[in-house]
Amino acid sequence: MSIMKQQCVSDLENERKNCSFDKEELTNIVDGGVEKTQFRRRLEEYFLRDPQFLDSIGPDYMSHEDRYANELRKACHMIHKFSENEEINQVIGRPDGVRSIMGLGFLGALTRDGNPLQLHLGMFIPTLIGQGTPEQQERWLGRAVLGEIIGTYAQTEMGHGTFLRGLETTATYDPSTQEFILHTPTITATKWWPGGLGKTANYAVVMAQLFTKGHCYGPHPFLVQLRDEKTHQSLPGLTVGEIGPRLGMNTSDNGFLRFDHFRIPRTNMLMKHSQVLEDGTYVKPLSSKLAYGTMVYVRVGICFYSCHLLQKAVTIATRYSAVRHQSEMLPGMPEPQILDYQTQQYKVLPQIATVFALLFAARRVGDTFIEATTSMNKGNLAMLPELHAISCGLKALSSTDSTSGIDICRLSCGGHGYLASSSFPRLYTLCTATMTYEGENTVLWLQVARYLIKSYQAAKRGEVVGPSVAYLVGKNTTEIRADLSDAGLLGACRKSVCAIVAEVESRLQHLCSKGQDYHHAWNNMSVFLVKCAQVHTRYYVCEKYVQAIENLKLSDGLRTILRNLCRLYVVNHIIVHQGDFLRCGALTASDMKALEEEMGDLLAALRPQAVSIVDAFDLDDFILDSVLGSKDGNVYQRLYDEALKSPLNQKDVPDAYYKYLRPLMKANL
Numbered sequence: 001m002s003i004m005k006q007q008c009v010s011d012l013e014n015e016r017k018n019c020s021f022d023k024e025e026l027t028n029i030v031d032g033g034v035e036k037t038q039f040r041r042r043l044e045e046y047f048l049r050d051p052q053f054l055d056s057i058g059p060d061y062m063s064h065e066d067r068y069a070n071e072l073r074k075a076c077h078m079i080h081k082f083s084e085n086e087e088i089n090q091v092i093g094r095p096d097g098v099r100s101i102m103g104l105g106f107l108g109a110l111t112r113d114g115n116p117l118q119l120h121l122g123m124f125i126p127t128l129i130g131q132g133t134p135e136q137q138e139r140w141l142g143r144a145v146l147g148e149i150i151g152t153y154a155q156t157e158m159g160h161g162t163f164l165r166g167l168e169t170t171a172t173y174d175p176s177t178q179e180f181i182l183h184t185p186t187i188t189a190t191k192w193w194p195g196g197l198g199k200t201a202n203y204a205v206v207m208a209q210l211f212t213k214g215h216c217y218g219p220h221p222f223l224v225q226l227r228d229e230k231t232h233q234s235l236p237g238l239t240v241g242e243i244g245p246r247l248g249m250n251t252s253d254n255g256f257l258r259f260d261h262f263r264i265p266r267t268n269m270l271m272k273h274s275q276v277l278e279d280g281t282y283v284k285p286l287s288s289k290l291a292y293g294t295m296v297y298v299r300v301g302i303c304f305y306s307c308h309l310l311q312k313a314v315t316i317a318t319r320y321s322a323v324r325h326q327s328e329m330l331p332g333m334p335e336p337q338i339l340d341y342q343t344q345q346y347k348v349l350p351q352i353a354t355v356f357a358l359l360f361a362a363r364r365v366g367d368t369f370i371e372a373t374t375s376m377n378k379g380n381l382a383m384l385p386e387l388h389a390i391s392c393g394l395k396a397l398s399s400t401d402s403t404s405g406i407d408i409c410r411l412s413c414g415g416h417g418y419l420a421s422s423s424f425p426r427l428y429t430l431c432t433a434t435m436t437y438e439g440e441n442t443v444l445w446l447q448v449a450r451y452l453i454k455s456y457q458a459a460k461r462g463e464v465v466g467p468s469v470a471y472l473v474g475k476n477t478t479e480i481r482a483d484l485s486d487a488g489l490l491g492a493c494r495k496s497v498c499a500i501v502a503e504v505e506s507r508l509q510h511l512c513s514k515g516q517d518y519h520h521a522w523n524n525m526s527v528f529l530v531k532c533a534q535v536h537t538r539y540y541v542c543e544k545y546v547q548a549i550e551n552l553k554l555s556d557g558l559r560t561i562l563r564n565l566c567r568l569y570v571v572n573h574i575i576v577h578q579g580d581f582l583r584c585g586a587l588t589a590s591d592m593k594a595l596e597e598e599m600g601d602l603l604a605a606l607r608p609q610a611v612s613i614v615d616a617f618d619l620d621d622f623i624l625d626s627v628l629g630s631k632d633g634n635v636y637q638r639l640y641d642e643a644l645k646s647p648l649n650q651k652d653v654p655d656a657y658y659k660y661l662r663p664l665m666k667a668n669l
């Protein structure tokens with residue numbers, strides 16, 4: 001064993017000796033229970049040890065087409081393995097089965113840079129479940145689950161992604177043939193972006209403006225066959241293709257689609273919520289927003305997904321920080337592990353704390369989703385506005401924090417973090433996409449703000465408002481801070497959110513009273529409205545974090561760790577945004593000093609446990625896919641071995657030298 005390897009390995013071994021808690025207990029909490037850990041491990045064994053998921057050469061060295069083909073190969077193999085596994089079949093058969101399987105983060109690692117079947121699994125099947133009638137599900141769902149038909153979710157157009165009411169694709173009902181005629185009237189109406197649309201999918205859920213009897217009823221979902229089931233050739237009357245290279249996700253064949261008066265049967269409109277009868281009569285849904293149901297589902301999924309990406313990044317960064325030695329802390333002494341620098345701890349440890357914050361909050365929003373959909377299925381839509389606001393807020397917060405957290409982790413690994421083999425570039429590009437897709441984050445923050453302001457005004461009038469916003473009026477606004485305990489800090493958060501919302505609402509009203517119409521006043525206040533949404537959502541996350549730890553049954557050792565992480569999260573948030581707390585008098589300058597001191601203590605207390613905590617995430621080396629983050633810490637050998645795989649290293653003198661450099665250098669001429 002080389003000296004370097006020995007040192008790296010013993011660094012991690014020493015770290016692991018410090019562990020003051022039961023790792024398995026923490027793993028179970030991360031998974032959501034002992035049984036879930038066991039289930040995940042069984043499936044990981046089944047998938048990750050299968051050599052078919054290995055790449056013959058690194059995807060970064062493949063052509064665009066070969067990379068797509070390689071990931072498609074693995075994605076199809078994954079579906080085969082789904083159908084061959086009795087346990088998975090049983091789970092998929094349950095009402096929440098598809099969600100449970102999709103929620104297994106490790107599946108994302110089977111394909112590296114975007115899965116061509118992700119939209120099929122993540123949106124097409126859920127839309128059939130959420131928007132299709134029982135007869136429609138009978139017709140398509142079973143085939144979709146088996147992979148006999150592959151679909152995508154085609155909503156966004158070149159001209160409109162955010163503003164759904166602005167979609168231009170039309171679906172006009174023709175009662176004489178009982179068909180809808182799908183048409184793309186302009187270049188901007190071209191469907192643009194859907195994953196898997198380019199070359200993989202032979203079906204799509206297409207969102208189009210529904211016209212019947214001369215009226216437009218807004219965007220509705222239609223099940224459209226795109227390609228022949230035998231030849232896979234695109235059907236006459238439509239044009240479909242791939243949109244070209246992206247920042248990342250380059251193997252998800254994001255596509256475009258145009259219709260030229262393309263006809264589909266009436267029964268292909270997904271009619272669970274609204275219907276068009278044979279004679280063209282439109283039957284209204286209970287709420288027009290039910291057509292947006294799949295987006296709400298996926299926004300909840302993104303809260304889990306972005307958190308999982310951060311979990312990977314922080315595992316890599318923490319292990320690397322324990323094996324990397326650099327500079328001198330004490331003059332003349334050996335170079336310390338970089339994790340011993342307080343500034344390094346401040347990069348890594350808050351990201352670990354964030355993983356738990358996002359995970360606990362995602363679980364709460366997941367529960368709200370299940371509760372709301374259960375009552376919606378019984379015709380009660382009362383929870384829909386609250387679900388929409390919470391899922392928008394948490395999707396925006398999770399994706400933003402995970403993306404910035406991943407980049408902080410990358411930076412914490414210095415130069416090596418910039419290598420593709422560190423995995424950070426891929427983690428970053430996968431995560432930053434979650435800030436845009438499924439609702440661009442600013443737009444989602446403004447949806448939350450709309451709900452906040454309306455609820456605040458309603459609460460001031462004495463009306464009952466949703467549970468997540470009930471705190472906006474009443475004693476919280478005048479609450480006198482007692483101490484810096486968890487409860488005290490949550491009280492300070494509440495007070496500052498209440499102050500910010502009250503001030504922004506009053507400035508909004510002021511603009512209106514000066515003669516601005518509400519929409520202009522709204523736009524002129526929108527920077528601050530976004531802020532309202534952000535502080536409210538942050539408070540939601542902090543509150544759920546504290547509650548989760550209070551409610552979990554934990555051993556003392558683990559309780560201390562999780563409590564310290566939670567404190568670090570809340571205290572750091574308050575320090576970073578201290579202006580919000582000082583401005584409304586929720587906290588004082590001397591409180592801030594005390595909190596800063598506490599933060600230093602928390603970093604020091606958590607430092608010895610950092611490697612063990614990320615070990616407890618139980619992420620297999622295959623999942624991490626990083627030369628910097630593997631379990632054994634053998635960083636330098638892996639870096640070197642990976643570099644040797646570069647095609648440029650297969651010849652000492654590359655062909656390009658003879659073509660370009662030699663003439664320039666005038667060598668041997």
Ligand SMILES: CCCCCCCCCCCCCCCCCC(=O)SCCNC(=O)CCNC(=O)[C@H](O)C(C)(C)COP(=O)(O)OP(=O)(O)OC[C@H]1O[C@@H](n2cnc3c(N)ncnc32)[C@H](O)[C@@H]1OP(=O)(O)O
Binds near residue numbers: 153161292385438
């Ligand atoms: C649980 C575990 C899970 C496991 C995991 C599984 C999942 C794994 C994840 C897989 C990842 C898959 C990859 C995904 C790839 C990306 C796919 C896409 O981007 S696809 C493309 C994604 N594209 C996008 O996301 C587009 C984003 N744009 C939009 O969603 C909409 O245009 C809008 C919301 C911005 C405005 O809509 P507009 O119609 O103009 O509405 P107005 O503003 O005029 O407000 C009117 C009223 O409606 C209300 N309301 C609104 N929405 C909802 C709702 N959903 N509901 C309820 N209510 C809603 C609103 O509050 C207001 O109420 P009020 O105040 O009147 O009471």
Ligand SMILES: Cc1cc2nc3c(=O)[nH]c(=O)nc-3n(C[C@H](O)[C@H](O)[C@H](O)COP(=O)(O)OP(=O)(O)OC[C@H]3O[C@@H](n4cnc5c(N)ncnc54)[C@H](O)[C@@H]3O)c2cc1C
Binds near residue numbers: 160254443
């Ligand atoms: C990797 C990836 C995968 C995708 N997959 C799919 C898919 O499978 N299916 C699908 O249908 N779509 C998909 N999309 C499209 C995606 O959903 C949209 O790009 C997204 O909803 C944003 O819409 P937009 O592109 O129209 O952005 P725009 O709305 O044009 O955003 C541009 C800017 O305008 C601002 N803006 C827009 N409206 C407002 C407003 N009301 N107030 C304030 N600011 C505003 C935004 O904040 C942003 O800064 C995907 C996109 C990406 C990047």
